[in-house]
Amino acid sequence: xxxxxxxxxxxxxxxxxxxxxxxxxxxxxxxxxxxxxxxxxxxxxxxxxxxxxxxxxxxxxxxxxxxxxxxxxxxxxxxxxxxxxxxxxxxxxxxxxxxxxxxxxxxxxxxxxxxxxxxxxxxxxxxxxxxxxxxxxxxxxxxxxxxxxxxxxxxxxxxxxxxxxxxxxxxxxxxxxxxxxxxxxxxxxxxxxxxxxxxxxxxxxxxxxxxxxxxxxxxxxxxxxxxxxxxxxxxxxxxxxxxxxxxxxxxxxxxxxxxxxxxxxxxxxxxxxxxxxxxxxxxxxxxxxxxxxxxxxxxxxxx
Numbered sequence: 001x002x003x004x005x006x007x008x009x010x011x012x013x014x015x016x017x018x019x020x021x022x023x024x025x026x027x028x029x030x031x032x033x034x035x036x037x038x039x040x041x042x043x044x045x046x047x048x049x050x051x052x053x054x055x056x057x058x059x060x061x062x063x064x065x066x067x068x069x070x071x072x073x074x075x076x077x078x079x080x081x082x083x084x085x086x087x088x089x090x091x092x093x094x095x096x097x098x099x100x101x102x103x104x105x106x107x108x109x110x111x112x113x114x115x116x117x118x119x120x121x122x123x124x125x126x127x128x129x130x131x132x133x134x135x136x137x138x139x140x141x142x143x144x145x146x147x148x149x150x151x152x153x154x155x156x157x158x159x160x161x162x163x164x165x166x167x168x169x170x171x172x173x174x175x176x177x178x179x180x181x182x183x184x185x186x187x188x189x190x191x192x193x194x195x196x197x198x199x200x201x202x203x204x205x206x207x208x209x210x211x212x213x214x215x216x217x218x219x220x221x222x223x224x225x226x227x228x229x230x231x232x233x234x235x236x237x238x239x240x241x242x243x244x245x246x247x248x249x250x251x252x253x254x255x256x257x258x259x260x261x262x263x264x265x266x267x268x269x270x271x272x273x274x275x276x277x278x279x280x281x282x283x284x285x286x287x288x289x290x291x292x293x294x295x296x297x298x299x300x301x302x303x
Contacts, residue, residue: 020257045224077191
């Protein structure tokens with residue numbers, strides 16, 4: 001039991017560590033691709049990599065399981081990233097960073113509504129408030145004040161809710177007992193399938209692969225192989241071992257990791273305010289973790 005939890009924590013920490021660095025690759029790739037092109041390519045690469053690693057078919061025993069895989073692909077692969085990218089065009093990145101990072105709070109709310117998971121204690125909420133204060137400091141470091149952009153901010157809230165729902169669906173999928181790698185690939189398949197109509201509707205231009213630079217190729221490989229194929233497997237693993245609520249707490253660390261890696265690789269400023277925000281975010285994460293030992297949320301009852 002102890003090792004299982006430890007591996008789950010390490011897996012979640014590794015995952016958010018990589019996801020916190022994806023901002024850099026995405027920012028570089030936006031010079032040559034649209035946001036949706038990047039999204040489609042990264043998960044297409046991830047899908048084929050998972051096939052290469054394990055060229056086996058996933059055997060589904062019940063039609064209900066297929067529905068959950070389709071739902072996971074729609075929520076975690078398409079809707080979350082689509083809402084987040086759309087929000088970024090309508091409001092400040094700082095607003096999106098703050099709002100999306102409260103996904104763990106929405107995970108708790110949805111778990112209370114739709115599962116038989118135990119209630120979290122006060123430490124979760126204390127940690128949530130401490131982490132949120134740190135995230136706000138990080139995000140608003142370059143702004144005089146938080147500006148409200150109703151539509152963009154609403155889309156950010158929806159993105160956070162969608163990720164919370166995806167985490168709960170992932171926990172349910174883990175109860176089917178399938179190989180995590182094969183299950184993740186199945187989720188990617190449905191995500192790509194649902195993504196195709198959006199590509200056509202939005203009129204996304206044809207990708208000119210002959211014009212790709214070495215830098216673009218390396219960043220696409222990082223997003224596809226590491227941030228998608230590997231990290232979605234490790235995230236699903238951590239959710240299966242820790243539960244949706246406990247694993248989602250690690251999402252608090254993403255903004256802090258992003259600003260640190262941006263300072264290291266993009267030369268962006270790392271100010272005392274950002275340092276304080278990073279510290280508060282980290283403290284909040286560990287405080288929220290105190291609530292997790294007693295509340296190993298049993299989302300397997302999701303129906």
